[in-house]
Amino acid sequence: MITERPSPPLQAGERETLRAFLDFHRATLAMKCDGLSDDDLRRRSMPPSALTLLGLVRHMAEVERTWFRKVINGEDLPLVWSRDNDYQVAYDASDSTRSEAFAAWQAEVEHARRIEREADSLDVTGFQPRWGEEVSLRLVMHHLCHEYARHNGHADFLREGIDGVTGA
Template sequence: MGAGAGAGTGDGAGDGRIAPPLTGGEREMLRAFLDFHRATLAMKCAGLTDEQLRLRSSPPSTLTLLGLVRHMAEVERTWFRRVIDGEDIPLVWSAEGDFQAAYDAHGADRAEAFAAWEAEVEHARRIEREAESLDVTGYQARWQAEVSLRLVMLHLIHEYARHNGHADFLREAIDGEVGA
């Protein structure tokens, strides 16, 4: 977070997000930063129509805000439910396991995408809260390795941070709105 981004206590930058604390335990800090990034993605999409959420960044890229929301639903589902909780469930938008399918938002709408994303976030929060510690592990098949809940939370923070940078540019191109 840069200056003016609400790096202390309170509601972020006056935009409804709760800024992560400046001190605290590891789990509290990871949880707060992950929730801050989740709120940032939602903020970047706020007030836009379905059509605006489907606007492509810059051809030939097919990246859209709605595609990012759908992608992050898959990311939350994969890392928390499939890896940490060991659930044998398909991806939300691809029974074949094609992670790229979520990015294709040409026929998608806000209600469906946000309902899926919000449901996966709630599952992720429940799994994290119920985990005995950050040392709980799950099997990440793509890496063929056991990974800890700690790594999963750090990975999700990284994933949101990267995609929130994309969301900044997408939103600015749509209506000139800047800031995070």
């Protein structure tokens, strides 16, 4: 499978630009996983780290779920991989498969897209319990771009270590 990555607009409104950059970063993570086997996707970066590409996909499913569904939409639901709200569990992809991890991630991305589309504006807020404050959809979208950018940097190194592929 070859992931198509959208180009963010050079001139657009704030919401359209944020949406496009978030989709750009989502597609970048998927591109880093293109063409790899489940074993490759579970390959650890270097001891003692347990970081893998599949672990990053699982982690980003949790991030999407938390910020859009739990914070902005106010849904009372557990994390995908941890009933104890332990975000570290998602990183352990040792028994995971591409189909399982990507299905969960893509489902959370679709929920996030729906929540963002249905929001009246970027000023819509939700409560972030860890911070003890209301946060705007604008902040959430910026935060998700930041999360993906950080983890896509990790994905660059992981991919290069697997098969030497670099770039984009």
